[in-house]
Amino acid sequence: MTLAMSWSEWAAHDATALADRVRAGEISPAELAAQTKAAVAGLNPALDAVVELFEDVIADPLKDGMNPDGTFAGVPYLMKDLGPTLKGRLQEMGSFLMQGNKPQADSHLTAKIRSAGLNIIGRSTTPEFGVCSSAENPALFTTRNPWNLDYTTCGSSAGSAAMVAAGATPISHGTDGGGSIRIPAGVNGLIGLKPSRGVFSIAPGGSDLSSVVSSQGCLTRSVRDTAAFVDACRGGAPGEFMPYWTAPEPYAELVKRDPGRLRIALSHEWGDNRATPHIVSELERAGRFLEGLGHHVDWAKPAIDYAAAYQAQTTCYITNFAQTIALLLEPRGITRPPEDLVEPINIRLWEAGINASYSERTRMQMAFNTTSRGFGAFFEDWDIILTPTIAKPTPKIGTTEYLTVSDNPSVHDWFANLWQIFAYTPLSNLTGIPGLSMPFGRQENGLPMGIQAQTRQAGDGLLLQLAAQVERALDGKWNGGEKPSNHVTRLAA
Incomplete structure (x- = not known):
C-alpha cells in the first residue's frame, strides 16, 4: 500500500x-491510522509490544466515537492492556487468567481520550496485572527495548513505551502505580509524567480513595504533547471521593514560557538505596545543565523515614494487588489463583495480602501521611527535587529477579530488591505529588537514561515548564537527536 508520508x-x-x-486538510485520520498499522507490522515482530490492532477503527476512525474536532484530530493511540476499559474490546491484563475478558463499558477516561481526538487503534503489552518491571512472560510476549533488543523496556507501560520510542505513534497510554510511566519513559528515551492526584479519573471501576497510589497518563516524545493530553483528558467523573482540580491556564500555553529561577535539589541516596557511580555522574551533569539555564542547584533531600515509606509502599502493593486478584477470581468462581493461570509472585502477593488487617492498613496510611508531610515541608524550601529515574542499569531480557515469574519465595524480599533499582519513583505515588521523567542522560550500556523531576502537589505545570525549557535548550533533540536501532526510519519505504 502507498503511505501518506515517508x-x-x-x-x-x-x-x-x-x-x-x-486540520489543514493535508492528511486524514484514516491515513494516520494506516501509517501506524504499517509501522506496527514492521516493528512488532522484533519488539513484541502490541497485543492487538483494531482493524475496524483503523479503517473507520469514527467508529468508536473518536471526536475528529478534538485536540489531537485523529492521531493514533495505543491503550495499555490495563486500566481504562473499552466497551466490547478485549482487556487481558497480561495474564492467562484474563484471556477473553471483554468489558461491557468504556471507562470515564476512555471517553475523555476519544473526545480529545485520539484514535484508540489497539492494545499494548503490560506485565500481568501491571505488577512488575517488564512485560516478560515468554508464553504470552516478551517486549524488547527498541534501542537494543537484548534489554527490557521496563514496565509496566512496556508496549506503549516501545512503540512510541520506535516511532509507530507519537503518543500512547500508560499507567503509573510506582513508576510505570516514568521508568519505561526513562529507559526508552521518552517524556513520562505521573500527574498529581486529582487529575485523571479512574471511574467508574475505582477512585482516588480505593486506588490511592495509581495514576493514568501517557508516553510521548515531546513536552507539548504531554501538556496537551493533560489539558484535554483531565477531570473527575460524577461521584468522585475527592475534588478534581484544574490549572490556572492550559499547560499547552504554560509550556511556551520558561519558568522563573528555580531552587533545584539533587538527590540519589534514598534510605539504603543508591544510584551507581555512572548514573550519579549523569545526574550531576543534568544539574550543571540546569545551572547553565539560570537555576540554583544543590544537594538536598526530604527528611523522612525512607525505610518506613518503602515498607508502607510494599504493604500497599501487597494488599491492593491481593484484592485486585480476588475481585478477578470471584466472578470466575475460583477461590485462589490457579498456578497454571497466574504468575508465581502474583500468587504469593495474594497469599500475603488477602487477609491483611485493618490495623496493617492503618499503619500504612500513617506512614503515607508522615511521608507526605515530610515532602511537603521539603518543598517549602525547594521547588524541584531531581533524581535519576532508576538507580541501576536497565536489566537484560530474562533477568527474572525483577519479574513476577520469579521463584523468590518471599514477596517482601522481592519488593525490597525492586526498590534497589526503582528507588526514586514510588514515593511520589505514595504522596500524590507529580513526577516527570525526561530523557536527559545515557546509561553505560548505551540505552537512554531518564532524569526525574518531582515537585509539590498540583505542581504538574512547573514540571512541564522545566522539561519544555530543557527541550528548547536542546533544540528539541532529546537523546542527542539519535533514534533507536529499531525505528520506523529504518523500515523499507
Missing part, C-alpha cells in the same frame, strides 16, 4: 504536528 517525514512529527496537518 517514514522520515512521519518520525519528524509529534502528535500536535500531525493534528495540525489533519
